[in-house]
Structure formats: structure tokens, C-alpha cells
Amino acid sequence: MNPATEQLLNQRIVELGNLPVLPTVLHSLGECLSRSSENVDVERVVNLISYDESLAAQCLRLANSALFHHRSEVRTVRDAVRSMGLARVRDLVYSCSLPRLFANVKQGMAADIFWRHALGTALISQYLARRLSIKSYERFYLAGLLHDIGILVNALLFRERFHEVLRLAQTSEVPLVEVERQSLGFSHCDSGRVLANLWKLPEDLATTIECHHDPTIGGADPEMTAVVGLADSLCRLRGLGYGYYEAREFDLASEQTWKFLAAKFPAAAQLDVQGFTFELDEHAVQVKALVDAILSGSKSAS
Amino acid sequence: MFRFGTPLAGLLPALFLSRVADGLHVVIHRSVSRASFDGAKAISTNPSVLYNQAATPEDLADPALCEIRDLLYRVSGIYQMDFQFSFLVNRCRRRMKALNLSSFAAYFRYLAAPATGQDEIRNLLNEITIGETYFFRNQPQIDALCKVILPKVAALPFKQERKKIRVWSAGCSTGEEPYTLAIALLEEATRRCQDWTLEIVATDVNDDSLRRAAGGLYNEYAVRKIRPDLQSRYFCSEGSLFRVSDAARGIVKFARLNFEDLPAISAMREFDFIFCCNVLIYFDKASKQRAIANFDRSLLPGGYLFLGDCESLFHTENQFRLLHYPGATAYRKVMPGEIPGDAV
Numbered sequence: 086m087n088p089a090t091e092q093l094l095n096q097r098i099v100e101l102g103n104l105p106v107l108p109t110v111l112h113s114l115g116e117c118l119s120r121s122s123e124n125v126d127v128e129r130v131v132n133l134i135s136y137d138e139s140l141a142a143q144c145l146r147l148a149n150s151a152l153f154h155h156r157s158e159v160r161t162v163r164d165a166v167r168s169m170g171l172a173r174v175r176d177l178v179y180s181c182s183l184p185r186l187f188a189n190v191k192q193g194m195a196a197d198i199f200w201r202h203a204l205g206t207a208l209i210s211q212y213l214a215r216r217l218s219i220k221s222y223e224r225f226y227l228a229g230l231l232h233d234i235g236i237l238v239n240a241l242l243f244r245e246r247f248h249e250v251l252r253l254a255q256t257s258e259v260p261l262v263e264v265e266r267q268s269l270g271f272s273h274c275d276s277g278r279v280l281a282n283l284w285k286l287p288e289d290l291a292t293t294i295e296c297h298h299d300p301t302i303g304g305a306d307p308e309m310t311a312v313v314g315l316a317d318s319l320c321r322l323r324g325l326g327y328g329y330y331e332a333r334e335f336d337l338a339s340e341q342t343w344k345f346l347a348a349k350f351p352a353a354a355q356l357d358v359q360g361f362t363f364e365l366d367e368h369a370v371q372v373k374a375l376v377d378a379i380l381s382g383s384k385s386a387s
Numbered sequence: 388m389f390r391f392g393t394p395l396a397g398l399l400p401a402l403f404l405s406r407v408a409d410g411l412h413v414v415i416h417r418s419v420s421r422a423s424f425d426g427a428k429a430i431s432t433n434p435s436v437l438y439n440q441a442a443t444p445e446d447l448a449d450p451a452l453c454e455i456r457d458l459l460y461r462v463s464g465i466y467q468m469d470f471q472f473s474f475l476v477n478r479c480r481r482r483m484k485a486l487n488l489s490s491f492a493a494y495f496r497y498l499a500a501p502a503t504g505q506d507e508i509r510n511l512l513n514e515i516t517i518g519e520t521y522f523f524r525n526q527p528q529i530d531a532l533c534k535v536i537l538p539k540v541a542a543l544p545f546k547q548e549r550k551k552i553r554v555w556s557a558g559c560s561t562g563e564e565p566y567t568l569a570i571a572l573l574e575e576a577t578r579r580c581q582d583w584t585l586e587i588v589a590t591d592v593n594d595d596s597l598r599r600a601a602g603g604l605y606n607e608y609a610v611r612k613i614r615p616d617l618q619s620r621y622f623c624s625e626g627s628l629f630r631v632s633d634a635a636r637g638i639v640k641f642a643r644l645n646f647e648d649l650p651a652i653s654a655m656r657e658f659d660f661i662f663c664c665n666v667l668i669y670f671d672k673a674s675k676q677r678a679i680a681n682f683d684r685s686l687l688p689g690g691y692l693f694l695g696d697c698e699s700l701f702h703t704e705n706q707f708r709l710l711h712y713p714g715a716t717a718y719r720k721v722m723p724g725e726i727p728g729d730a731v
Contacts, residue, residue, distance in 0.1 A: 258534065319711070321713070322711045322712065322713050322714070323714065324714060326713070330530065330534070330713055331713055332534040332535050332713075333535060333712070333713075334531075334535050334536070334539070334710050334711070334712060335710065335711040335712070336708060336710050336711075337709070337711065338708060338709070357699070357701045358709055359699035359700070359701050359709055359716065360460065360466065360699060360701055362711070362716060363466045363697060363699075
């Protein structure tokens with residue numbers, strides 16, 4: 086990011102007061118849940134969730150919702166964690182808490198659209214990493230979930246101008262990042278980086294947020310950045326995008342990021358990309374249902 | 388796990404006979420809407436749904452069902468989405484009843500057994516592909532063609548010289564697909580390439596389907612997805628039916644064609660686009676392979692092949708590049724000098 090952009094963004098943040106602060110509970114939970122499942126301290130996860138009243142309530146509500154076919158009522162956080170499984174608990178923890186932080190973003194992208202794309206990219210990033218046999222693929226989930234967080238920052242800091250950017254992207258059917266760069270002179274990647282610094286996120290997450298649209302390979306964890314970048318593109322092509330038609334052709338084989346992964350992971354060459362696309366569509370149906378359930382719950386709770 | 392039932396209407400089952408590689412004649416029912424979530428919803432609200440027998444949660448959680456799904460995908464390239472499982476359950480049940488089998492696991496073993504599998508997979512495919520078709524059935528595919536691909540192709544220097552777009556609708560059934568393409572291309576051409584010649588060759592093996600296609604007369608069900616302005620521009624009503632306008636019919640040529648008829652196939656040349664949707668699923672591996680090689684020869688360099696929603700070229704030898712568009716995929720023939728090696 087060029088220094089002038091960074092200065093501008095930081096200045097806007099000072100003018101407007103602070104950006105949302107990442108609650109400590111999410112920090113600790115995030116750390117807990119980013120480990121591979123056999124190393125997760127379930128007791129600590131249960132305690133951390135129980136700590137946060139509204140998180141605990143959401144957890145029970147979702148565990149008892151129609152998404153899970155439970156025969157009897159789930160009454161405790163411990164039962165909820167046990168019955169949903171850690172992966173679902175993690176979906177829930179993040180996707181319930183992060184929208185709360187940005188609840189006052191009134192203009193810009195509709196909340197359900199934004200969080201569908203975020204959760205979709207999280208799931209697909211992790212899934213793609215696993216299919217490529219990348220070790221500790223669990224870490225990719227959070228990176229996917231946060232990759233576009235700069236869109237929310239832009240909506241907070243540049244209300245009208247960002248609204249105009251979105252409208253322009255929709256009518257011209259051009260990817261958002263390109264319109265941002267043209268109209269604002271920077272993109273959600275830059276503002277996401279500023280928030281990542283503010284939140285003191287680990288460097289692998291921060292560079293993934295900053296570089297997921299960058300075709301050159303680099304940063305603290307180039308594998309993570311490449312996987313999240315591809316998952317982002319695939320989600321936008323399979324019904325989990327920004328809610329408008331992006332008139333573009335995506336040639337996976339010629340993507341630099343794919344070539345980088347294919348050279349590194351033999352599993353990439355074996356991947357049936359078309360079949361993988363069909364699987365994405367199944368994920369898309371589930372992600373939509375999950376996000377809708379979570380958002381409708383947070384509306385009725387507030 | 389949560390899944391969505393997909394009741395599909397078995398309307399207008401266009402039956403035709405097709406020669407398959409082993410020389411047997413089998414009855415084939417074609418064209419069913421798959422994959423489009425939107426389509427699934429639309430059909431479920433249709434009053435003329437013939438089938439809606441709910442599958443139980445136990446059925447849907449049966450791992451043998453996933454095995455059947457995966458087996459179908461491996462042998463036919465056709466994929467049943469999670470939300471279509473209750474449809475798959477229902478169609479498997481019909482076959483299980485006929486075979487007197489009581490569990491999905493037993494049915495999977497029957498499907499996978501060397502002695503019984505090949506015939507039974509064909510029987511099951513026939514069951515799950517009974518259906519109907521209608522205009523603009525695959526809107527994302529049409530959008531990809533008109534909004535992304537056509538502008539690119541039209542800008543190629545050799546296309547600018549020839550000023551001609553040729554499309555082959557391979558397995559056109561009763562004509563909904565080629566007329567949809569005609570309407571979409573005519574609309575796009577008025578914007579982009581007004582003085583260009585548009586030509587759509589639509590082929591099928593079924594004389595009956597072709598006769599109906601040439602007539603261009605459709606019921607309300609077939610036209611229900613057409614944008615109102617397009618409907619008024621390209622159709623005129625005749626009683627309760629709708630006739631395709633001369634403008635659209637004028638650029639579509641229908642012809643009988645069997646994919647195994649090599650001399651006829653080799654006359655199909657210089658196409659920019661081939662649409663072959665939900666047809667290859669009825670072919671075995673060898674005949675599918677031949678069809679794909681023929682499509683490659685029939686396309687101009689850089690031409691595109693479109694398949695049905697859940698179909699793929701995986702497990703075939705080909706030099707196409709898989710490309711993604713919003714909600715759609717297509718295969719592009721390599722350009723001269725382009726290395727197909729890194730295609731996926």
C-alpha cells in the first residue's frame with residue numbers, strides 16, 4: 086500500500102473516532118479454534134462462549150434450529166458444542182460476533198450479502214486447502230472470513246463515496262476492487278490492512294487481507310493468500326458474490342496463484358475442477374441458509 | 388445436514404431413440420432441469436408437479452446414496468446436488484422396487500457389480516432424466532455467452548473480417564434451446580454486430596422432436612421464463628399457445644443428425660459455439676470421447692463448447708480449457724500456438 090493511502094485511511098479513522106474493536110473473547114476463541122481439531126481445548130471453548138451472554142444465547146438458538154435435526158432440546162452450551170461439532174461452533178462464533186461489530190454500517194453492501202460471501206470464502210478456503218493436502222488447513226477459515234473486512238471499513242469511512250462505488254460496479258458489471266481503485270485510488274485490500282494493523286492480527290492474516298487480489302505471490306504466508314484469493318474468486322462465480330453480475334471470465338489454469346499452488350501441491354493436478362465447482366454449489370446452498378439463520382437471529386435479538 | 392427436496396415435473400417427456408456404442412437401442416428421455424436453484428424453486432411452485440413424494444431424513448443421511456451419486460458422476464459425468472437428493476432417493480426407489488431390493492446399500496452393490504451395473508446405470512439415468520425443457524432454462528449460460536464471450540469473439544480480427552457467428556445446438560430436442568439462442572443472439576447482435584450473419588444449426592436424432600421444433604409452437608409452460616419484452620418481440624399468441632416469430636425462426640436450421648454417423652458429423656464445421664446440454668450423459672465413455680473429439684473438430688479455433696448444468700469433461704481426453712463465468716462454465720478450444728498442457 087502506498088504511504089499516502091495509509092495516511093489518508095488513518096486520518097479518516099481519527100476523524101471519525103475509532104473503528105470497531107475486536108473483542109477479547111474473539112481473540113481467545115479465534116486462537117483456540119484455529120488449531121487442528123484434536124488440539125482444541127473444548128472445555129476452554131465452552132467457557133469462553135458461556136462468558137459472552139449473547140454468544141451463548143445464539144449458540145443455543147442455532148443448535149435448536151431446524152438446521153440441525155436434534156430430537157431433544159439442547160439446553161447447555163456444552164451440549165450445543167458437542168452436538169454441532171467444533172467446525173460449526175466456529176462458524177457460529179465468528180459469524181454471530183463479527184456482524185455485531187459492524188451493525189452500525191448502514192450504507193454499502195447489504196449485511197446478508199456481505200456475510201454470505203465472507204462465510205462462503207471461509208468454508209471454501211478451508212475446503213480447498215484440505216483438498217490440496219495443505220497442513221493445518223483450519224487456519225484458512227478465519228483468513229477467508231476476514232479477507233474482505235476492508236469493504237466494511239470503506240463503508241464506514243467513506244459512506245457516500247463508497248455507496249457510489251458499489252452502484253458503479255453494479256451497473257458496469259465490473260469487479261468491485263477495480264472500481265474502488267479507479268474511483269477511490271485504493272481498495273478494500275488497503276483499508277482491510279489498516280484495520281488488521283489496528284486489531285493487531287497476525288501477519289499471515291493481515292497480508293492475506295491486503296494481497297488477496299494481488300496476482301503476484303508473496304507475503305507472510307503465500308499459500309494462504311493464494312488459496313483465499315482463489316476461494317474468493319470461485320465464490321463470486323458461484324452465487325456467493327457481492328450480489329451483482331460480474332461480467333468476467335475466470336481461467337483457473339492461467340491464474341498465477343493456481344500455477345503457484347499446482348507447482349507446490351501435487352494434489353492440485355489431480356483435482357477435478359469441474360466436480361469441485363459442483364461441490365461449491367452445494368456449499369453455497371448451505372452457506373445461504375446458515376447466514377440467513379444467523380442474521381435473522383441477530384435481528385430478533387436486538 | 389439440511390437438504391432441499393427437488394420435485395421435478397415430468398412434463399413433455401420427449402422420447403427418442405438413440406444408438407449407443409454397444410449397438411443396443413435404448414429409450415431415452417431427455418432434458419431435465421438441474422442445478423439451477425432458481426429452477427428448482429420455480430418448478431416446485433408449478434401446479435402440475437407430478438412427483439412430490441418426500442424422502443425421510445434417514446433416507447437422506449444414508450451414505451450409500453452418496454456412493455450412488457458419486458458412481459453416477461464417475462460413469463456419466465452427471466452430478467446430483469445435495470439439494471436434489473430427495474429426487475435421487477425417489478428415482479432409486481423406483482428401480483429398487485423393480486429389482487426387489489430393500490436398501491440403498493444393496494442397490495449400490497447392484498449398480499457397482501460388473502454383471503449388472505452397466506445396464507442398471509442406464510436404467511437409473513433414464514429414470515432421473517425424465518423431464519421437460521423450456522426457453523431460457525439456463526440463464527447464467529446465456530449471460531456468459533452474451534455478456535462475456537460474444538464481445539471477446541466478436542473482437543477477434545478474423546471474426547471481424549468474416550462477420551459471421553455460427554452455432555450448433557447438438558441434441559436440440561423440441562427446439563427450446565436453439566430458439567433461445569436465436570433470441571439472445573439477435574438481441575445482442577443489434578447492440579454489437581448489426582451487419583453480421585447469424586446461423587444456428589439445430590440437430591437431433593428424433594424426427595418427432597424435430598417436426599415440433601420446426602413448427603415453433605409452444606405452450607405457456609415453455610415460455611414462462613422469457614422476459615416479457617422478449618416474449619412480446621419474438622412470439623405471437625395463437626389461442627393458448629405461442630408461436631416463435633419469423634425473425635428467430637429465420638436463423639435456425641433444423642436437421643436430423645446421429646452422433647455416430649461419421650460422414651454427417653464431419654460435415655459439421657466452422658462453428659463458434661456448440662451447445663450440447665444433457666445429451667452426453669446418455670453415452671458411454673467411448674462414444675462420449677468420440678463426440679468430444681468431433682466437437683473439437685467442428686469448432687473454430689477459440690470456439691466454445693457448452694454442456695448441461697451438471698455435466699463435465701472430466702475423465703475424458705480433451706484439449707479444451709475449462710472456463711468459469713458467474714453461475715456457468717464453458718470449455719474453450721485452444722487457439723493455434725496455445726499450450727493445452729496446463730488446461731485443467
